[in-house]
Amino acid sequence: MPELYTVAFKGNRREYYYNTFYHSLSPKEHVIVQADRGEDIGLLDKKIITPIDFSDKDKPRSILRPASEEDKRNLELNRSDEEKAWKQTLELIKKHNLEMKLVDIEYQFDRNKMTFYFTAEHRVDFRALVRDLASEYKTRIELRQIGVRDEAKRIGGYGVCGQQQCCTSFLKSFDPISTADARVQGLSLNPSKISGNCGRLLCCLKYESEHYSETRKKYPEVGEKYITPSGSGIVDRINVFEDYMVVKLDSGEEVKVYGRDIKRKERKQTSFFSKWREALNIDKSE
Incomplete structure (x- = not known):
């Protein structure tokens, strides 16, 4: 079975390719790959060890050969011509009075296509x-x-964490994100705090959201009354990672209650129809 690699292209685009012809390859070297009706050039990113089951539609193309010095010079020429095309394209957009923002221009390596x-x-x-x-x-x-998320990915940049943007470094697709993901983690809903360079909600809000949701299910809501061995109080905050909540007693003292010690209140499960019968005083035997 041929080795599987990821190859990085301009604009932080990454795709899978098979080393079908069993070339001797090294990470971070330029390679020529199969492309739409021709050839393209990219930087060998990394070898994929874990098997991936691709559908026929998504089956990776092949790495044709390592790039030669002439190939690299042609790549530099393409990049130079892309920069020259920028001004010309902006003028044409203005000429046709189109409401659009040009983000990037990319030549396919063989110049059979310009995107x-x-x-x-x-x-x-x-x-x-x-x-x-x-x-x-x-x-x-x-x-x-x-x-706008794809725009931020192509341009690149760093997030508020000081690290390279997730979409630039490793994300291959964008999952739906909502303020509920921030709310369940107890984060501020201030847009400036939870938005990325693209102006949309931070992708990383999704990473721990499920863990928070599952862990918090066993805890009462913040602000709810709770009785501890030391007395009753109000749930003040929940520490999801260390698995405990802090209950502020009526005396002002704070008590830690760990998840393993929380006793669930048994609730009588009643269906809609049983409540309806009870409200109308209808006998079940009728």
């Missing part, structure tokens, strides 16, 4: 722009609308 990434609030009719770009650059043109 323009942009963001926009609404759907954009860019057919006239595509015609002008195809006439100017004499290659296949693709305009790809992306979201």
Whole structure:
């Protein structure tokens, strides 16, 4: 079975590729890979040890060969031409009066395709722009609308934690995130505290959300009354990681109660129909 690698491309894009032709490869070297109707170039990221079951649709393409010095020079030429195309593209966008923000331009290594990434609030009719770009650059043109999270991923940057953005370093997809994920962890709902560089909720809010939800199920709600061996009080706070809650007694003293010592209150389970019968005083035998 050929070795499986991840290959990194411009804009922090990463994809899986098989070493089908069993080349001798080293991490962080440039390789030529199969692409859509041609070839592309990327940086060998890492070898995947754990087997991955791919569907026929998502089956990885092949690494064709290690990049030569000439290939690397062509890559530099592509990057230079991408920068030159930026100003020209902005002028064409203005000419056609399109409400869109250009994010990035990327040549496929063999220059058989040129991709323009942009963001926009609404759907954009860019057919006239595509015609002008195809006439100017004499290659296949693709305009790809992306979201603000994808924009942040392509640009890169560092989060409030001081580490490289998750979407830049390892995330392959974006899971739905809501303020409920922040609320269950007891975090401030101040947007400036829980938003990333993209302006959306931090991706890391999702990492521990499930653990918090599962752990907190065995605890009473904060503010709820609770009786301890030392007396009754109010649940003041819950420490999920050390698995205890702090109960503030009526005397002002604080007592730790660990999860293993919490006794669940038994609740009588009654169905809607039993409550309905009881309210209407209907005998079950009727």
